[in-house]
Amino acid sequence: MERKPFRKLTEIAAPLRRLNVDTDAIIPGAQLLKVTKGGFGQGLFYNWRYKENGEEEPDFILNKAPYQHAKILLAGHNFACGSSREVAVWALRDYGFRCVIAPSFGNIFYSNALKNGFLPVVIAEDDVERISDEVEASQGAGKVTVDLEKCRVVSPGGCEYAFEVPENYRQAMLDALDPIAATLRFKDDIIAFQNRDRDRRSWAYFGPRKIDDDSFNMGDV
Amino acid sequence: MMGGETLLDKIWRDHVIRDFGDNTYLLHVDRAFLHELAAVAFESLKNARRPILSPELTFATVDHLLDTTPGRGDDTIIPNGKDFIQKLRAGARETGISFFDIDTAEQGIVHVIAPEQAVALPGTVFVCCDSHTSTIGGLGALAWGIGTTDIEHVMATGGIVQTKPQTMRVNFTGALPRGLTAKDLILHLIGEISADGGNGYAIEYAGPVIEQLGVEERLSICNMSIELSARLGLIAPDDVTYEYLAGRPYAPKGAQWDMALSYWRSLPSDPSAQYDRVIDIDCSVLTPQVTWGTSPEHVIGFHDHVPDPSQAETKREQASMSRALDYMELKPGMRIAGLPINAAFIGSCTNSRLSDLRAAAKVLEGRKIAEGVMAICSPGSAQTKRLAEAEGIDRIFKDAGFEWRESGCSLCMSGGAGGERFPDHARVVSSTNRNFEHRQGRNVKSHLASPETVAASAVAGRIAIAEHQ
Numbered sequence: 001m002e003r004k005p006f007r008k009l010t011e012i013a014a015p016l017r018r019l020n021v022d023t024d025a026i027i028p029g030a031q032l033l034k035v036t037k038g039g040f041g042q043g044l045f046y047n048w049r050y051k052e053n054g055e056e057e058p059d060f061i062l063n064k065a066p067y068q069h070a071k072i073l074l075a076g077h078n079f080a081c082g083s084s085r086e087v088a089v090w091a092l093r094d095y096g097f098r099c100v101i102a103p104s105f106g107n108i109f110y111s112n113a114l115k116n117g118f119l120p121v122v123i124a125e126d127d128v129e130r131i132s133d134e135v136e137a138s139q140g141a142g143k144v145t146v147d148l149e150k151c152r153v154v155s156p157g158g159c160e161y162a163f164e165v166p167e168n169y170r171q172a173m174l175d176a177l178d179p180i181a182a183t184l185r186f187k188d189d190i191i192a193f194q195n196r197d198r199d200r201r202s203w204a205y206f207g208p209r210k211i212d213d214d215s216f217n218m219g220d221v
Numbered sequence: 222m223m224g225g226e227t228l229l230d231k232i233w234r235d236h237v238i239r240d241f242g243d244n245t246y247l248l249h250v251d252r253a254f255l256h257e258l259a260a261v262a263f264e265s266l267k268n269a270r271r272p273i274l275s276p277e278l279t280f281a282t283v284d285h286l287l288d289t290t291p292g293r294g295d296d297t298i299i300p301n302g303k304d305f306i307q308k309l310r311a312g313a314r315e316t317g318i319s320f321f322d323i324d325t326a327e328q329g330i331v332h333v334i335a336p337e338q339a340v341a342l343p344g345t346v347f348v349c350c351d352s353h354t355s356t357i358g359g360l361g362a363l364a365w366g367i368g369t370t371d372i373e374h375v376m377a378t379g380g381i382v383q384t385k386p387q388t389m390r391v392n393f394t395g396a397l398p399r400g401l402t403a404k405d406l407i408l409h410l411i412g413e414i415s416a417d418g419g420n421g422y423a424i425e426y427a428g429p430v431i432e433q434l435g436v437e438e439r440l441s442i443c444n445m446s447i448e449l450s451a452r453l454g455l456i457a458p459d460d461v462t463y464e465y466l467a468g469r470p471y472a473p474k475g476a477q478w479d480m481a482l483s484y485w486r487s488l489p490s491d492p493s494a495q496y497d498r499v500i501d502i503d504c505s506v507l508t509p510q511v512t513w514g515t516s517p518e519h520v521i522g523f524h525d526h527v528p529d530p531s532q533a534e535t536k537r538e539q540a541s542m543s544r545a546l547d548y549m550e551l552k553p554g555m556r557i558a559g560l561p562i563n564a565a566f567i568g569s570c571t572n573s574r575l576s577d578l579r580a581a582a583k584v585l586e587g588r589k590i591a592e593g594v595m596a597i598c599s600p601g602s603a604q605t606k607r608l609a610e611a612e613g614i615d616r617i618f619k620d621a622g623f624e625w626r627e628s629g630c631s632l633c634m635s636g637g638a639g640g641e642r643f644p645d646h647a648r649v650v651s652s653t654n655r656n657f658e659h660r661q662g663r664n665v666k667s668h669l670a671s672p673e674t675v676a677a678s679a680v681a682g683r684i685a686i687a688e689h690q
Contacts, residue, residue, distance in 0.1 A: 019541040020416050020516045024657045029638025033286075033301040047637075047659055076537060078417035081450050082655060083634075084352040085258070086368030104420045107452045108352055111383075112368035125537075166384050167243040179370060180271065183247060183378045186239050190274075190379055193238040193249055201235070203473040203481035204251050204345055206277045216377075218270045 003117045003176040006148050009098055013144040014061050014070035015132035021075060022082035023109060027091040040087055041094030062095075066140045074132045074144075075102040077125055080109030089116050099146050101153060103128055114169040115179050121146060121153060123161045131155045148173060187216060225491025227388050228457050229423045232363045232488065236346050238380050245384050251345035253375045254331050255281040255318075257305035259350040262373045263312025273316050274379040280340055281313050282321040284330045285351075285634070289568075289599045289626040289641060294323065299631070299640030327470075329602020329628045332356035332570035336440060337604055339469035343458035343485045348375055353570045353654065355446040359439035360466070361458030361488060363423075366447065386452040387497040389422040390490075393430035395505035400690030402580070403438035404572055404652070404671035406430070407445040408510035408520045410502060416518035419449030422498065425490065426456050430504050436465040437574040444571045445654050448517040457489035509686045511557050512656045512669040514545030519656070521557060523674070523686050529553035548658055549666045557668075557684055563647040564595040565679035566661070567672050568626075569633035572652035573601030577672040578609045582617040584676035584687045590622040591682025595643065599626040621680070636662035650678040 028046045048060050056063045062070070073092065079102040080088055089112045092100065098118065103125035105113075113120045134156045135142055142156025148170060153161045165173075172182055183190075195210050202208070226234075239247040255262065259281075266273070273279055286302035287293055295303045306323075313320035321327040327338055331349050335341040335357055343361035348354060350372050357364030367381065375381050393406060411418070426442055434442070439456045446454030463482060466472050473481045508522035519542070521528070530542035530553065546553065551560075567573065567581050578600060590596045598618050600606035606628060609615055615625045626632075633653040636642035642662035643649050649667050652675045656667040668684060677687040 017537075017540075018544075019537055020518070022516075022655070022657050024637055024655070024660055028659065029299075029635055029640070033299065033305070033638060052663070076541075078420060078450050081416060082352060082447070082657065084350055084354075084366035084368055086350075086370060089368070104417055104450070106450055107386075107421065108366050108368060108447075112370065115368070115370045115374075129537075166245045168241045168245040168382065179382070180269070180374050180377045183374065183380060183382065186247060189239045189247070190249075194275075194379060197249060201344075201484065203477040203484070204342065206471075209277070211274065211379075215274055216272070218272050 003178065005176040006098065006117055006119050006173045008145065008147040008149060009071060010143050010145040011071035012066055012069050012140055013072035013074050013131070013135050014067040015074040015135055016061060017076060017132060019076040020078045020081055023080050023085050023088040023106065024082055026080060026088040027085065038090070039094060040091040041096070044091040044095045069096070071096055071098045072144050072146060073097055073100040074128055074135065075100055077103040079105050081106035084108040086112045089113050089118050093118050101128055101131070114173065117173055117176060119146065119148060119173065121163045123153060123163050127161050130159070184216065187213070224495040225493040227490040227494040227496065228361065228425055228455060228488055229363065229388055232344055232346070233385060245382060247380045247382055248346055250348055250375045250379060250381055251278060252340055252347045253279045253372060254335060254340070254347070254349040255279070255309065255372065256284050256331055256350065257286045257302070257309050259369060259372050260305050260308035260312060262369055262376060263308065263316065265373050266377060271377040273318065273376045276317045279318040279376060281309060281318055282328055282331060282334060283309065283323055285630045286640070287323060287629050289629045289631045291627060293627060297640065299635050299638050302640070326603055329604065330570045330573065330630055332440070332444065333574060333601030333605065336360055336436065337469070337602055339466050339472035342466065342472070342481070343462060344488050348372070348381060352447045353444050355451070355454045356440050356444040356570055358443035358446065358453055358455035359436060360462055361456060361485065363453060363455065365453040386423040387421055389419060389424045389498040389500065390496040391424055391426050391500045391502060392428035393426065393502050393504050394428050395430070395503040397430050397504050398507060400673065400687060401504065401507055401509065402671040402673060403434060403441040405507060405510045406504065407442045408512065408517065408669065409507055411445065411448050411517045412510070412520040413502070414449065414500065416448060416516045417450050419446060419451030422451050424449065424451045424454045426454060431456055432459065435576060436462055437576045440574070441571055445517065448654060458485050509671060509674050509690050511674065511684060513549065513551060513557055514542065515548050515656055515658050516545065517654070517656060517669065519545055523558055525557065527551050527553055527555045527557060560684045561648070562594060562650050562678055562683055564643045564649040565590070565675050566597050566632055566649055566651040566653065567675050568597070568599035568601065569630065569653040570601065571654045572672045573599060573605065573628070575605050575608055577652065578605070578614050581672040581676040582614045584673055585621040585623070585680065586617050588621055588680045590679040594679055594682050596623040596679045597626060597632060598623050599632060600628050602628045623679070632661065634660060636660055636665055650675050650684055
């Protein structure tokens with residue numbers, strides 16, 4: 001999947017207003033069984049977006065104008081808890097979201113999101129609620145700004161909220177770095193660590209093999 | 222340095238390849254374990270022309286999608302399962318990693334077989350594409366679930382980029398009432414501090430009650446760390462751990478074992494170590510736990526009443542509880558005890574080990590399940606199944622009216638995916654870890670409990686506890 005740099009966006013935001021939304025709800029099992037990394041947007045919140053007979057559930061936020069065009073999701077605490085399925089990130093992204101703002105996230109989702117250039121923003125529960133209220137008061141017309149360079153969220157009414165992202169991850173998102181390529185800049189550290197460790201904690205390995213530069217390259221066969 | 226080091230600190234510092242200076246680190250990974258849903262990683266790496274740095278440290282098995290019915294093969298009830306199974310097998314063959322295939326003696330749920338085969342060891346960093354990887358912390362390892370991007374990263378670089386979590390210590394004290402299980406302890410903790418209560422923490426479970434638990438029970442506790450939204454859970458290794466691991470297939474042998482042992486003995490937290498948060502749980506007042514809602518935090522004691530949303534502290538909580546009650550078709554103030562059930566399930570990475578099956582068999586021995594109840598047991602691994610059968614446990618289950626299946630995750634998680642599942646709208650009492658909406662089938666209402674409580678409920682045809690509880 002091609003990475004896009006994440007710097008700043010001003011977009012429609014959809015207030016979800018539910019707590020402990022699990023990754024089974026974000027992308028139910030039936031929707032994730034594809035051995036690919038794309039095309040999961042249709043399955044997003046499947047059991048909430050659609051009734052059992054396949055019709056749209058009119059009360060669900062993403063089935064209401066203008067929220068079906070939202071690029072930012074406002075969520076309750078512990079968003080995307082549960083299963084480690086990375087498809088939860090891909091489904092949100094494929095649907096069109098770029099960012100989720102919540103008081104807290106499932107740890108695995110948080111990490112998966114950052115590594116896919118999808119921004120999870122943590123701000124206080126009352127602040128998420130206040131932004132959600134402003135958005136709803138404007139019937140979705142009021143846009144929310146998320147600025148990763150300044151680490152600020154700006155509500156439709158102009159209130160600013162600061163957030164933090166570990167600097168290492170922030171840079172990777174700003175530069176749209178491929179995580180493996182980013183780590184392989186430190187290949188020498190890996191070789192030195194592992195060869196020292198293979199002596200020091202030999203019990204954790206299976207045999208005396210050492211690694212070198214070639215260990216990171218695909219052979220010609 | 223103020224105070225000593227925690228178990229987490231010690232394992233963490235011995236795995237740091239590079240410190241990025243903002244509380245993020247490149248950590249060495251000792252073991253990566255794959256299952257069918259991670260099969261996409263092989264193709265990605267191949268396309269990027271990246272080899273697996275250490276195939277000998279990389280393992281795979283089939284557990285998530287394959288059927289649990291006898292005589293199973295690559296064909297699955299769950300749509301597309303075969304595609305994943307075959308892609309995993311092909312990837313494993315091509316790269317030379319260790320693969321425990323469908324018909325091998327080692328096959329099983331990752332979090333059951335990794336300790337069983339001693340692929341997982343104390344003091345190691347262990348990752349797998351499954352959130353319940355936290356289970357492995359019961360051996361004194363740092364183990365957590367990761368996504369596909371991260372598993373590819375681990376396979377290609379031998380390391381993982383992680384922020385260091387905060388530390389929480391949960392002390393379980395007091396005398397454990399008779400019949401109270403590890404499952405009850407962890408369910409109670411989730412109810413106490415909420416499904417978000419462990420968020421961002423590595424939780425060390427400690428105290429006299431933990432020390433007296435066997436390894437399998439410790440694994441059950443650490444398993445549900447993810448239901449606290451914790452990054453991981455862990456328990457200091459001790460003689461119970463070493464006795465469990467000695468002689469298992471992938472455990473170090475001879476001089477390597479001695480070396481490992483002396484390292485492992487240095488790992489428990491220093492008495493002066495500081496934690497970011499400490500919680501004490503007095504176990505002597507606890508009763509068997511059962512969930513009533515759609516989050517693991519929706520849990521009460523067996524004798525308690527379903528709570529009233531109007532008593533919730535916030536409007537947010539109130540809405541969440543009301544939604545859960547609607548889904549579960551329950552009313553505030555109802556008793557959970559005696560609620561009629563349609564099905565019972567014993568299995569999953571939480572409670573499907575030999576000790577779980579023995580405990581349930583004790584309840585089932587000489588009894589029959591109630592009429593109309595669908596009851597299924599899926600042992601956690603081929604080896605567990607074999608050992609249980611050698612003790613005649615399968616007979617007890619079958620005589621009681623349980624189906625005795627093969628091992629796999631299926632009935633715990635594939636209900637929402639059109640795989641093996643309970644009938645629509647069924648009320649199930651289940652030894653699993655997630656009571657999420659539709660997880661075990663369309664509109665299926667899952668009540669989480671210990672294997673003993675599941676067995677007693679199957680016999681009674683309603684939510685019940687065993688006589689000795």
